[in-house]
């Protein structure tokens with residue numbers, strides 16, 4: 121069994137891509153926030169439809185992360201505040217995932233896109249609440265209920281991990297607070313690089329800030345490592 125490599129372990133300085141972030145919809149202070157930027161620095165190459173950003177590797181900004189056959193792991197820690205109870209089906213709060221380069225800016229999200237794999241936090245009328253939905257190449261896979269109460273006025277922390285293993289062609293979504301694997305996606309098409317993506321949505325109704333946690337900032341408790349290793353086996 122190979123060990124799990126976090127970006128720090130492999131020396132890869134992954135971070136939010138501030139050059140590509142869609143400033144018409146979101147901005148980055150340290151976190152990715154679902155409010156448009158007050159200033160609009162000029163710059164070609166920004167995402168125009170996707171409501172968020174991708175990651176960048178400062179040593180190799182044109183590649184999403186190394187394709188070295190080692191599992192990569194990153195986390196997002198989200199603060200979510202509902203300004204009002206949500207009613208609409210499919211109403212997006214946030215998403216994390218990966219997709220091919222050409223899919224990054226086709227839509228406001230990647231959930232419905234080919235060559236994408238993601239987990240979205242959405243209001244879901246099927247289950248009458250806020251669900252964590254897993255999507256694979258544009259197709260719905262499953263819902264996990266009881267994400268947070270659909271009530272206004274309280275702040276919640278949602279903490280998720282993503283494992284990307286191009287050697288085993290697997291992506292694993294983890295609920296860090298629940299210490300559970302939400303879903304393991306097999307037979308991932310890794311024939312082209314997949315970019316980590318980060319989306320935050322709907323500023324009129326929710327306030328979302330997403331912190332991208334990599335490397336030594338990740339608390340790699342033994343039980344978490346064991347859970348990931350088992351999900352990849």
Ligand SMILES: [Zn+2]
Pocket residue numbers: 244246247251263264
């Ligand atoms: Zn649901």
